[in-house]
Amino acid sequence: MSIRVLLADDQTIVRTGMAMILAAEDDIEVVAQAADGVAAIQQTELYRPDVVLMDIRMPRLNGIEALRHLHRPGAPHTPKVVMVTTFDDDEYVHQALHNGACGFLLKDAGPRLLAEAVRSAASGEALISPSITVRLLREFARPAAPAAPSPLSQRETEVAVLVSRGHTNTEVAAALHISAGTVKTHLTNIQSKLGVRNRVEIAAWTWKSGLAR
16 A cells, blocks of 8 residues: 655645655655645645655744644544754754654655655654764754663663664664564563653654763
8 A cells, every 4th residue: 555645845846846756656645735834734634644744844834833733632643744854943853853753854855765754654663864863863852961760671772772873673673683573562662661652752862861872
């Protein structure tokens, strides 16, 4: 089955370019486009996409507020949301992390990375890439005050650190000589112990705690 995608960006040329790139992928279908946050919410409710590529800076309602609305408690449909950003969006990155964004994509990303971002979000498996997500987390994750001892076991800590560096489940499994299924079990336990929702929040916690450094 195709991954259903909604593109939300106020720049027509950006939406058109992403739509053309994704149309060439056999397993991805662009089902709708929106030019602002309000339209993104309306189109999401109408088309129920699996993944939304959401620009941060949009008129009427910015991407952070639209993300917060889509992930509100009791929402009838909660798609995976990848924020489309540039490195000067630093004031928004922390907000996006804590409102359920599952990754970040640069506007000048190439075709391969764009398709990878969609597939990764749909599977819930990967951060977008070490070159983007790790740099963002390093730069913008707020340093934590001295904290209580980590609730994670040694193996869970190893998994969390590798996730924070952008590794997929398969790469984590290979690095630690365990099965991909075991990695998924560890990730479930990590999310439960930390009270986080996804891999990006695991990565953010790992950077804040100092473990990733």
